[in-house]
Amino acid sequence: MRLLTAAIACLIFSPGVIAAPTFLQMLEGSAAYCSFKGSEALDEANNSLKKHGKASAQYRAAVAASFRVSSSCIDAEAPKLKPLLQQEIEVRPVLAVAIKDAYASWLGYMEWLRTPRPAGVESFEKYKFESKVNVLKAEMDSI
Numbered sequence: 001m002r003l004l005t006a007a008i009a010c011l012i013f014s015p016g017v018i019a020a021p022t023f024l025q026m027l028e029g030s031a032a033y034c035s036f037k038g039s040e041a042l043d044e045a046n047n048s049l050k051k052h053g054k055a056s057a058q059y060r061a062a063v064a065a066s067f068r069v070s071s072s073c074i075d076a077e078a079p080k081l082k083p084l085l086q087q088e089i090e091v092r093p094v095l096a097v098a099i100k101d102a103y104a105s106w107l108g109y110m111e112w113l114r115t116p117r118p119a120g121v122e123s124f125e126k127y128k129f130e131s132k133v134n135v136l137k138a139e140m141d142s143i
Contacts, residue, residue: 023081026081027103041062109128
């Protein structure tokens with residue numbers, strides 16, 4: 001009981017400061033989130049393929065739906081990043097080129113997620129995005 005009381009007291013009396021995600025966290029998080037959402041929907045399409053066959057209307061509809069899921073996720077995430085992009089460039093003008101490169105590679109990866117493809121296919125765009133993010137992290141660490 002004392003432990004519970006202490007925990008509640010800590011929650012009540014401690015300053016609850018929760019930091020907003022950084023540009024880099026939003027960039028990586030939105031890429032992972034949209035990739036996951038699209039993969040999840042594509043798995044459902046693959047299950048439909050096994051159940052109904054490649055020529056079935058259910059399979060074609062599930063594939064189309066999987067890319068709509070990715071596309072709607074990207075459409076929801078992109079506007080959240082634009083203000084953070086400008087803010088990050090204002091805060092770290094020295095890193096403007098690396099920040100823009102990371103954002104541009106994110107856009108490329110997001111466009112690739114929108115395009116129909118077989119399940120399990122890795123993309124050059126994903127590797128390029130990860131590389132640009134790593135370059136940005138390294139440049140941030142060097143400041």
